[in-house]
Amino acid sequence: MSQPATHLVKPPGGEVVPHRRGRAYGAFPDAMARGTLSRQLVLRTTLLVAIVAIVLSAITSLGIYQIQMQQLDQRLISSAGRTQPTSTGRGDPFGFGGIGVRIYSKGTTGAYETAGTGDLSDEALAQLAALPDITAPATVHIKDLGAYRVVVHTDSNSGVKVTSVFGLPLTEVVNTMTRQLIMAALLTLASILLAFFAVRSVVVRSLRPLNRLAATAQAVSNLELDRGEVTVPRVAAEDANPTSEVGRVGQAFNHMLDNVEGALAVRQQSETKLRQFVADASHELRNPLASIRGYSELTRRSRDELPEPTQHALSRIESESDRMSTLVEDLLLLARLDSGPNLDITRTDLTEIIVNAVSDAQVAGRDHLWRLSLPDEPVEAMADSHRLHQVVVNLLANARTHTPAGTEVTTSLSREGQWAVVSIHDNGPGIAPEVLPTVFERFTRAEASRYRKSGEKSTGLGLAIVQAVVGAHGGMASVASVPGDTTFTVRIPLAD
Ligand SMILES: Nc1ncnc2c1ncn2[C@@H]1O[C@H](COP(=O)(O)OP(=O)(O)O)[C@@H](O)[C@H]1O
Numbered sequence: 001m002s003q004p005a006t007h008l009v010k011p012p013g014g015e016v017v018p019h020r021r022g023r024a025y026g027a028f029p030d031a032m033a034r035g036t037l038s039r040q041l042v043l044r045t046t047l048l049v050a051i052v053a054i055v056l057s058a059i060t061s062l063g064i065y066q067i068q069m070q071q072l073d074q075r076l077i078s079s080a081g082r083t084q085p086t087s088t089g090r091g092d093p094f095g096f097g098g099i100g101v102r103i104y105s106k107g108t109t110g111a112y113e114t115a116g117t118g119d120l121s122d123e124a125l126a127q128l129a130a131l132p133d134i135t136a137p138a139t140v141h142i143k144d145l146g147a148y149r150v151v152v153h154t155d156s157n158s159g160v161k162v163t164s165v166f167g168l169p170l171t172e173v174v175n176t177m178t179r180q181l182i183m184a185a186l187l188t189l190a191s192i193l194l195a196f197f198a199v200r201s202v203v204v205r206s207l208r209p210l211n212r213l214a215a216t217a218q219a220v221s222n223l224e225l226d227r228g229e230v231t232v233p234r235v236a237a238e239d240a241n242p243t244s245e246v247g248r249v250g251q252a253f254n255h256m257l258d259n260v261e262g263a264l265a266v267r268q269q270s271e272t273k274l275r276q277f278v279a280d281a282s283h284e285l286r287n288p289l290a291s292i293r294g295y296s297e298l299t300r301r302s303r304d305e306l307p308e309p310t311q312h313a314l315s316r317i318e319s320e321s322d323r324m325s326t327l328v329e330d331l332l333l334l335a336r337l338d339s340g341p342n343l344d345i346t347r348t349d350l351t352e353i354i355v356n357a358v359s360d361a362q363v364a365g366r367d368h369l370w371r372l373s374l375p376d377e378p379v380e381a382m383a384d385s386h387r388l389h390q391v392v393v394n395l396l397a398n399a400r401t402h403t404p405a406g407t408e409v410t411t412s413l414s415r416e417g418q419w420a421v422v423s424i425h426d427n428g429p430g431i432a433p434e435v436l437p438t439v440f441e442r443f444t445r446a447e448a449s450r451y452r453k454s455g456e457k458s459t460g461l462g463l464a465i466v467q468a469v470v471g472a473h474g475g476m477a478s479v480a481s482v483p484g485d486t487t488f489t490v491r492i493p494l495a496d
Pocket residue numbers: 394398399400402403426428429430431432435439444445446449457458459460461462463464486
């Protein structure tokens with residue numbers, strides 16, 4: 001057998017369909033999460049500052065290097081012009097550890113003589129003697145001494161090549177540049193860190209109202225707007241200050257919420273009016289209907305004297321006015337339940353209600369089989385006994401009127417956790433699948449109820465009343481139905 005389809009009816013103000021939760025707003029780590037605006041702003045600004053800082057330090061360092069080299073070269077050229085090379089090799093022609101040396105070498109074999117080599121090793125002298133003319137200072141790595149800027153001038157004097165070499169060490173330039181580069185690196189790092197923290201604090205502070213705005217929007221989207229009076233939350237005044245961009249969004253948002261709340265209030269008002277109208281109309285219809293019923297009943301005694309068609313018409317008037325009275329009573333009850341639960345709540349024993357309702361149903365439906373399944377101990381709920389009785393009566397009446405003779409109807413009562421559960425099962429033909437999903441809605445009836453007996457008052461409001469009453473008690477009504485297996489289940493919170 002296939003699984004019976006189940007349709008739950010939620011109580012008004014009861015459980016809410018869970019909304020898709022957004023990201024948690026407000027906390028900084030979340031705001032910095034991948035892809036958020038604040039994260040992008042912070043990362044991009046920091047990156048920009050880093051690029052600018054690195055480029056600036058590179059340009060500055062290059063400039064300083066060039067100036068240093070120029071100064072060194074100028075000193076070398078002017079000193080070389082003034083100074084005669086010493087014969088002591090690495091003397092001190094410039095006052096601070098430069099070299100000025102004249103090397104005499106014979107032929108091209110590399111054999112040489114000097115006018116005194118001083119501190120310069122033979123290998124260094126050989127290297128220097130091999131140098132070509134260098135008029136514009138150039139960097140040469142002199143053996144054992146390191147990098148020097150040198151100018152070289154060669155002369156030939158009766159077969160003896162005379163090489164005059166002047167040089168200044170690059171050590172000072174290297175030292176200055178090292179200090180400069182370390183400084184530049186530290187400054188770059190400091191500016192990147194500063195930019196990161198400064199931008200982060202500004203961005204976070206200015207986006208915080210946006211997060212609060214998002215939280216408000218989230219709260220609004222979680223509201224149940226479809227019924228009743230609704231109070232819509234607003235963005236706080238300090239977040240709706242039009243002097244900032246975010247504040248303008250907040251202000252626009254509040255205006256929108258004003259609009260929404262206004263519209264909802266108007267809707268609520270017209271709903272209340274409509275409900276009041278239905279209640280008033282039903283109430284006003286009661287008296288004339290009672291008169292019609294009374295008069296048509298009066299004609300019963302003398303009906304035999306009337307012609308056949310008039311007799312039929314009068315009996316139709318009687319039965320239809322009966323049906324209409326039931327309809328009006330049902331409408332009035334629904335209108336009252338709509339405008340607020342207004343129940344007469346007392347501690348109620350459900351066993352008693354069920355026993356009474358089933359014995360009444362037994363009298364009304366002698367061709368059905370009525371069964372009862374009750375627990376030994378009483379099942380008590382805080383409920384309006386009169387309305388709950390009506391719920392059970394409506395369900396039993398359906399089991400009687402929408403099923404053929406011989407149908408078994410089992411009414412049972414049990415406890416399930418905090419619920420008192422009343423279920424009414426019948427093995428009748430079941431509810432048509434096209435009607436099933438909306439069976440608790442007002443005026444839902446199967447197209448042609450094959451088993452409805454003539455004289456039975458079908459309004460299509462019975463189950464709507466069941467749902468409204470059960471909902472007003474904070475309970476749930478549901479149905480599962482396939483041919484041969486129909487169960488209505490009503491859950492009411494147990495009394496504690
Ligand atoms: N036990 C049942 N078996 C078959 N059909 C049912 C049963 N209970 C309700 N229905 C269907 O649901 C419809 C709505 O029921 P209800 O709201 O009580 O209206 P009414 O009984 O006045 O027609 C009924 O018209 C009937 O078609």
